[in-house]
Amino acid sequence: MVKELACRKCKTLTTDRICPNCKSKDLSPNWSGLIIIEDIDRSLVAKTLDISKTGRYALKVT
């Protein structure tokens, strides 16, 4: 299994070399806290973290 990388800009998780959300190449293998956003309108977490799309995100990226 390929380790996912987290985008340093928008925290999206991806196995690609480029972020599928913001097209940034600034990805980090050092992240923690998996967040899965399924319902953007009802998610307090999404609001708090300023996430505007459903998907999988890292809580902390270093």
Ligand SMILES: [Zn+2]
């Ligand atoms: Zn991104």
